Amino acid sequence: MITAMAYLVKQRHRAPAVTSPVPVDPSLPRACVIGAGSSGIAAAKALAAAGVPFDCFEAGSVVGGNWVQDNPNGRSACYETLEINTSGPRMAYSDFPMPADYPAYARHDQVAAYFDAYVDHFALRDRITFDTTVVDVSRAADRTWLVRIEGPAGEETRTYDAVLVANGHHWDPRWPEPAYPGTFDGQQIHAHDYRSAEQLRGRDVVVVGSGNSALDIAVEAGKVARSTVLSQRRGQWVLRKFFLGRPSDQAALPGWLPWWATALKLRIGALTSGNVTRLGLPQPRHAPGQSHPVQSEGIRSALRSGAVTPKPGVDRLEGDHVVFVDGSSAPADLIVWATGYRVSFPFLDPSLVDARDNDLPLWKRTIHPDLPGLYFIGLLQPVGAVMPLAEAQGVWVAETLTGRYVAPPTDEVRRRMAADHERNRRQFYASPRHTMEVDFDHYLWDLDRERRRGAARAATSRMPSGAVPGTPD
Structure with a gap:
């Protein structure tokens, strides 16, 4: 069994239960989710549960990302004997347990089936646009985001108030250099x-x-x-x-x-x-x-x-x-x-987001303080599984976009981000594989604490006209 603290933390992070479809609220900021792997579908579910209007684009024809062997999107590193390194109960989303008959460490095909079932259970499949690649994301003068996509119907550019990047970080091979x-x-x-x-x-x-x-x-x-x-x-x-x-x-x-x-x-x-x-x-x-x-x-x-x-x-x-x-x-x-992977965002200009040496400082591994409305989901390497953390990040972003969460001032965000980075630097030895490392239980506990603080701020603050809810000022 997990520790009592880990259990309580996970309960506090339990995603909102969805018993019936939630109507889309067109007055809320419009969001784009990039990728329908384990992180992207968790983010999509959180947005759907909050009524946030969104599009989710997936380059391939299936959900599940890296857990689908020979994924049509061409990015999966899945191999025949791959199984999870975190036990099923610790890997599962908070409101959708893995099947009871799964082994302690499920095979890749079982994990992929679990993600398929998750998407269908929460009626997300029709919210995902498959066989569509995001080729460029850039900021507009009015602080919205321009997303250029290529799909069966050709190329087009759409405008969003928020972009949730969930393109994974185990697909761009890092070879020995030199x-x-x-x-x-x-x-x-x-x-x-x-x-x-x-x-x-x-x-x-x-x-x-x-x-x-x-x-x-x-x-x-x-x-x-x-x-x-x-x-x-x-x-x-x-x-x-x-x-x-x-x-x-x-x-x-x-x-x-x-x-x-x-x-x-x-x-x-x-x-x-x-x-x-x-x-x-x-x-x-x-x-x-x-x-x-x-x-x-x-x-x-x-x-x-x-x-x-x-x-x-x-x-x-x-x-x-x-x-x-x-x-x-x-x-x-x-x-x-077997020399690891680069963190890559081919749709983002390096002058906008620089992830050299896999080092991209983010607040709670989610928010770039200089880029309001841009969020990263699943861009962390936990001592544990990514899925519950991506789920918590998605819920946090949904709370932000609906105004139920308000961030502290930007200077405070920077101070706390630097403190988190320094703590992780002390805990793990210097290596490109540890630039995104977090402790599973501490991350959930810490994010839950910040969400409660942000909810308290939201209750007493008034949002400036035209601002994206919840972003640092």
């Missing part, structure tokens, strides 16, 4: 293009990376490849998915523990899982809880059996071999670079 020296005679792919073990069968495979995808791919390669090497430049604490027969993220802790109990849970998980350094992987240079969790049930047995050979970081490429920093080498005809 590239490793030397030449390679074999094939190189990014983990984004990995789909099944058939790509690995009978080959000499080198997997480079230390995240969840790297370990998943290495384990599968160990079953079917001629040889498998897992190359890691930096060690990670590899947690098990189960503890005493239960999903690890549901392990009980005393309910009075504050939000930082998550770090304690990760430390306990690391200690009980055992240090993979004894199996040849690098010793982590950080404490448990100072990095995004890495989980694997199969990597230990693969290393013990010799199916996967551990190696340090890559030094150079030499034809049909990869040479590592310790001077050793391994034969290879396939390198899988």
